Amino acid sequence: MTQILLRQDHTGQCLSFGQYCDAGGFEALRTALGGMSPNDVQQAVIDSGLRGRGGAGFPTGKKWSFVPRNLPGPRYLICNCDEMEPGTYKDRVLLEQNPHILIEGMALTCYALGVEHAFIFVRRGYEQAAANLRTAIGAAKQAGFLGSDILGSGFSLQLDIHQSAGRYICGEETALINALEGIRANPRVKPPFPAVKGLWGQPTVVNNVETLANIPAIIAHGPTWWKGLAATPEAAGTKLFCISGHVRNTECFELPLGTPLGKIIDGPCGGMRPGSTFKACIPGGASTPYFTREHWGVAMDFDPVAKAGSRLGTGGIIVFDQNTCMVAATLNLTRFYARESCGWCTPCREGLPFLVHTLEKIEQGLGTESDPDILREHVHALNYAFCALAPGAMGPVEGLLRLFEDELREHITKGRCPFGD
Amino acid sequence: MPKLIIDNIPVEVPEGTNVLEAARSIGIVIPHFCWHPALGRAGACRACAVKMLDGPVKGLQMSCMLPAQDGMVVSTTDAEAMAMRRSVIEWLMINHPHDCPVCDEGGECQLQDFTIAGGHGIRRYDGRKRTYNNQYLGEFIAHEMNRCIQCYRCVRFYQEYAGGTDFGVMGRAAMVYFGRQSDGPLESPFSGNLVDICPTGVFTDKTARFRARYWDYDMAPSICPHCSLGCNITPVARYRELLKVVARRNDRVNGWFICDRGRFPKANVNALDRPRQPLVDGKATSWDEALDALRERLNGFLELNGTQSLAIIGSPRMSMEGNTMAARLHKLLDTGKICYFSDSVHAGQTLEAVASLTPDNAASQEDVRQADLVAIVGSDLLAEAPMMALAVRQAWRNGAPVYVVGEETSTLFEYVAVASLSDIPLAEAKHPVLICGTNHVGSDIIDTAARNKAKLSFILDGPNAFGCALLSQEYGATPLSEAVASGKIKGLISFESDLTLELPAGIRVLAAADCRKTPLLSRAEIVLPSSAWVEMDGTFINNEGRAQRFKQVMEPGLPIKGLDPAGHPPRLHRNTPPGGEVLPTWRIIAKITERLGSEWIEDPLSDQWERLRELDAEGEGISVV
Numbered sequence A: 001m002t003q004i005l006l007r008q009d010h011t012g013q014c015l016s017f018g019q020y021c022d023a024g025g026f027e028a029l030r031t032a033l034g035g036m037s038p039n040d041v042q043q044a045v046i047d048s049g050l051r052g053r054g055g056a057g058f059p060t061g062k063k064w065s066f067v068p069r070n071l072p073g074p075r076y077l078i079c080n081c082d083e084m085e086p087g088t089y090k091d092r093v094l095l096e097q098n099p100h101i102l103i104e105g106m107a108l109t110c111y112a113l114g115v116e117h118a119f120i121f122v123r124r125g126y127e128q129a130a131a132n133l134r135t136a137i138g139a140a141k142q143a144g145f146l147g148s149d150i151l152g153s154g155f156s157l158q159l160d161i162h163q164s165a166g167r168y169i170c171g172e173e174t175a176l177i178n179a180l181e182g183i184r185a186n187p188r189v190k191p192p193f194p195a196v197k198g199l200w201g202q203p204t205v206v207n208n209v210e211t212l213a214n215i216p217a218i219i220a221h222g223p224t225w226w227k228g229l230a231a232t233p234e235a236a237g238t239k240l241f242c243i244s245g246h247v248r249n250t251e252c253f254e255l256p257l258g259t260p261l262g263k264i265i266d267g268p269c270g271g272m273r274p275g276s277t278f279k280a281c282i283p284g285g286a287s288t289p290y291f292t293r294e295h296w297g298v299a300m301d302f303d304p305v306a307k308a309g310s311r312l313g314t315g316g317i318i319v320f321d322q323n324t325c326m327v328a329a330t331l332n333l334t335r336f337y338a339r340e341s342c343g344w345c346t347p348c349r350e351g352l353p354f355l356v357h358t359l360e361k362i363e364q365g366l367g368t369e370s371d372p373d374i375l376r377e378h379v380h381a382l383n384y385a386f387c388a389l390a391p392g393a394m395g396p397v398e399g400l401l402r403l404f405e406d407e408l409r410e411h412i413t414k415g416r417c418p419f420g421d
Numbered sequence B: 001m002p003k004l005i006i007d008n009i010p011v012e013v014p015e016g017t018n019v020l021e022a023a024r025s026i027g028i029v030i031p032h033f034c035w036h037p038a039l040g041r042a043g044a045c046r047a048c049a050v051k052m053l054d055g056p057v058k059g060l061q062m063s064c065m066l067p068a069q070d071g072m073v074v075s076t077t078d079a080e081a082m083a084m085r086r087s088v089i090e091w092l093m094i095n096h097p098h099d100c101p102v103c104d105e106g107g108e109c110q111l112q113d114f115t116i117a118g119g120h121g122i123r124r125y126d127g128r129k130r131t132y133n134n135q136y137l138g139e140f141i142a143h144e145m146n147r148c149i150q151c152y153r154c155v156r157f158y159q160e161y162a163g164g165t166d167f168g169v170m171g172r173a174a175m176v177y178f179g180r181q182s183d184g185p186l187e188s189p190f191s192g193n194l195v196d197i198c199p200t201g202v203f204t205d206k207t208a209r210f211r212a213r214y215w216d217y218d219m220a221p222s223i224c225p226h227c228s229l230g231c232n233i234t235p236v237a238r239y240r241e242l243l244k245v246v247a248r249r250n251d252r253v254n255g256w257f258i259c260d261r262g263r264f265p266k267a268n269v270n271a272l273d274r275p276r277q278p279l280v281d282g283k284a285t286s287w288d289e290a291l292d293a294l295r296e297r298l299n300g301f302l303e304l305n306g307t308q309s310l311a312i313i314g315s316p317r318m319s320m321e322g323n324t325m326a327a328r329l330h331k332l333l334d335t336g337k338i339c340y341f342s343d344s345v346h347a348g349q350t351l352e353a354v355a356s357l358t359p360d361n362a363a364s365q366e367d368v369r370q371a372d373l374v375a376i377v378g379s380d381l382l383a384e385a386p387m388m389a390l391a392v393r394q395a396w397r398n399g400a401p402v403y404v405v406g407e408e409t410s411t412l413f414e415y416v417a418v419a420s421l422s423d424i425p426l427a428e429a430k431h432p433v434l435i436c437g438t439n440h441v442g443s444d445i446i447d448t449a450a451r452n453k454a455k456l457s458f459i460l461d462g463p464n465a466f467g468c469a470l471l472s473q474e475y476g477a478t479p480l481s482e483a484v485a486s487g488k489i490k491g492l493i494s495f496e497s498d499l500t501l502e503l504p505a506g507i508r509v510l511a512a513a514d515c516r517k518t519p520l521l522s523r524a525e526i527v528l529p530s531s532a533w534v535e536m537d538g539t540f541i542n543n544e545g546r547a548q549r550f551k552q553v554m555e556p557g558l559p560i561k562g563l564d565p566a567g568h569p570p571r572l573h574r575n576t577p578p579g580g581e582v583l584p585t586w587r588i589i590a591k592i593t594e595r596l597g598s599e600w601i602e603d604p605l606s607d608q609w610e611r612l613r614e615l616d617a618e619g620e621g622i623s624v625v
Helices: A017-022 A027-035 A038-048 A060-065 A090-097 A099-113 A127-142 A173-181 A209-213 A215-221 A223-227 A261-266 A302-307 A326-340 A346-363 A371-384 A389-403 A405-414 B019-025 B079-095 B110-118 B153-161 B193-197 B287-305 B320-333 B344-356 B365-369 B386-397 B443-451 B465-475 B480-485 B519-523 B585-595 B607-612
Strands: A076-081 A117-122 A158-163 A204-208 A238-245 A252-256 A278-282 A316-321 B003-006 B009-012 B049-054 B059-062 B073-075 B141-143 B168-170 B177-179 B203-205 B232-238 B241-247 B310-313 B337-339 B373-377 B402-405 B416-418 B432-437 B455-459 B491-495 B508-514 B526-529 B538-541 B546-550
Touching: A017 A099, A017 A127, A027 A099, A027 A215, A038 A060, A038 A099, A038 A215, A038 A223, A060 A099, A060 A204, A076 A099, A076 A173, A076 A209, A090 A099, A090 A127, A090 A209, A090 A238, A090 A252, A099 A117, A099 A127, A099 A158, A099 A204, A099 A209, A099 A215, A117 A127, A117 A173, A127 A158, A173 A204, A204 A209, A209 A215, A215 A223, A261 A278, A261 A316, A326 A346, A326 A389, A326 A405, A346 A371, A346 A389, A346 A405, A346 B079, A371 A389, A371 A405, A371 B079, A389 A405, B003 B019, B009 B019, B049 B079, B059 B079, B079 B110, B153 B168, B153 B193, B153 B386, B193 B203, B193 B241, B287 B310, B287 B491, B287 B508, B287 B526, B287 B585, B310 B320, B310 B480, B320 B337, B320 B465, B320 B491, B320 B538, B320 B585, B320 B607, B337 B480, B344 B443, B344 B455, B344 B465, B365 B386, B365 B432, B365 B455, B373 B386, B386 B402, B386 B432, B432 B443, B443 B455, B465 B538, B491 B585, B508 B519, B508 B585
Parallel strands: A076 A117, A076 A204, A117 A158, A238 A316, B003 B073, B310 B337, B310 B491, B373 B402, B373 B432, B402 B416, B432 B455, B491 B508, B508 B526
Antiparallel strands: A238 A252, A278 A316, B003 B009, B049 B059, B049 B073, B141 B203, B168 B177, B232 B241, B538 B546
């Protein structure tokens, strides 16, 4: 099993610049600047089938192709490191171990897109990651991989870190752009999409950390090799899965994309904790509908997971055992989203607190027969919110209604939570 | 022009119209809060859901966000769309207090209307409502944040449209707060528009708080008399008291908004000690006696001094009706002078400015908003005509550069200060507008504008200064200072005049008509109380030569709070309310001419002004340039 992001020999400590270079780091950048045109780099990414690792799974090469090449003025690349989805910590693990791979990936991307100024938007709490990035940028600059006229190619790149003031909504790409510009982090109207009109009105590509970190391997080893790292012919590359919940090993693993859910839990996760049996899991971060035992065999790749009624999302798997109250779990997640709404649109700002209130009532045993209808209406209506936050928040609620309606009704008929306090 | 079908009705709308506006154009009002014609789309409230049945876009869509396109088939009554709208209203009403009975907005509240329209009746939410602390925002605007439905209109108007910086949005999620960093008066000279633009009762007019309901209002379309721009307004009165003023839409003039200076001053109308009864030598009397006294004294004066020693004084703040009647009195008596302006330099400049305007080059406020270059010469717009500054800001927001010759203190737009007119690249613009203060009118400006095909806008002194300039030409009027300097004038009759010069003691003020207590009135032998502009119909001609009709809003009379409680219940039973004996100035002049033996004049607009008789108060006005 080949790993390209978290090298097998990682020690849990941050890779030094020298170690990274010794292990073949920045070779991809040398290759690209030495003989590939920007279009070649973009074509390689398109051929690799790389899909965005930030949650939506949009094909990366396609996203790049939306950038108009003939507009005057600068273009920008922003690395989205505002990782705030509950259950997701892959970017932190990656950057705490190997910030250099992101810098190389961004340099390659900027070369492909003709970007001369790029930003890394780092989550408020990721102090260590930001510190590592700062050191890594300094080292890369010293070595001539950043700055002006990189490796004598004429290509220049300035890379800046912006530490977020901290809110979940800043992970939404247009809200992120607003935050970076120093204004309120409300999402923007789309279209125009950032690829056409983004940061300061210029074409801007926003990519996730993990997405960009995959670029060096695609360039260094070729798209076919990279694509073949996956577990199924349809999938492409590897994926960071970050595990939490009632399993033995709650760590971040780099696994072939398309590895079946059961194999992840029984394999690297080491199975359930003693005394626990698998009840359900969140497959891809807090905004994805639950999986149960019946989804054990689903290949953890974008399309198969979507077909099974959920989303691969960020690959943040949260496992619940038999003693977990799914109403309480859903309530917990919904509280997060209600708190993190930016307050711009009505469904999100008012609908989520209404849902929290309803779920609280049900969990406290005060629910009524009509409360599931309120949940159901919201699952539908919140799809028409301004951005993807509210529809995402409906993932767990939709899963609760579809998979655990009996448990929900039991709360109401018994007038208490069947799992106790 | 896209053609689409809305609720089975085919409709064709201009390019760029959204589906919500397209529906409005055929009388279908889709509930909406955040969308506003002047502010555009925001997509925040999600109340305007419609179902797209066929065409380029399908499914449930927010109609304000969707530009109308060919082939769209829209249903506003689709069950899913109606369910969505009901949900949105239910969400908004979760936290909205049930305080309509004590809310000034009640009865004219968009939230009330759309709650009903949205079909939400029974509230299912049974938790606690969210509450906020209110702020002190000054003496004009009351703040009641609990009523807020977070449509973001206020902050979009205040910051984006009007360039204010001391009011904004704070917090996030369900605790979004619209206010200032701390208590204090709102700084924007356009803050009063928050009252108009808020779809519910967060911002209400403090000066009219708890005074009346919508269905109690006396109101009529009117024109603001506070500067020369002629912004359209709707004054609101009850019980003979002017309560408040709200903006009235006129896309060519003020658009949707007005300035605070036009909105809040009401003292001149409501003043208890305003002239309300005719006075002869300071003693209250009846109209008949006052007019008889005037006839006698006038005859005596004319016998002694001759007609050439009498001057009739009109005023740029008086309606066209009053000013034309003043001219007719001047003709009738063949008096030496008719004066509309006090100062000769100022009068000359105003006349030159007015004469230079043509139907092609006169710039309306809308022309300014649409300009691609604005040059301001010698005018502090925020001080002289605030709404013009706001119009310039809209041009600037659309990318037009602004150049300023001379002093300009406005912070509403960025500008390039230049030394002279020739430094402004007017020739590079397609739709340039030159805005000029009256004191700087000169042939250089007029010639420069003509050479560059720039439109012109002059800021004049008074709501009818334009009309006075036209009448000055028509009747060969003399500025008062000149008339006085000639030494021939020994007496005058003044109508609503604000004289800026000291009258020599030897000049008699035979009579003065006004609705305000002016220094001239205290010198007048006969005082003739006239109606305020809200108490009569009339016409103003604004700075671009646009004649606009204002209608009578209220019956004149002493406001109830001015009545002596000892006089209650009234023992005198009359048809006129107490203090209601004032007359429009033009009618006072008609009465004077009748006393002097002429026929009674029923309509003051005669000759070339007859075309203004049919002026529609709710139209865009008629150009007289």
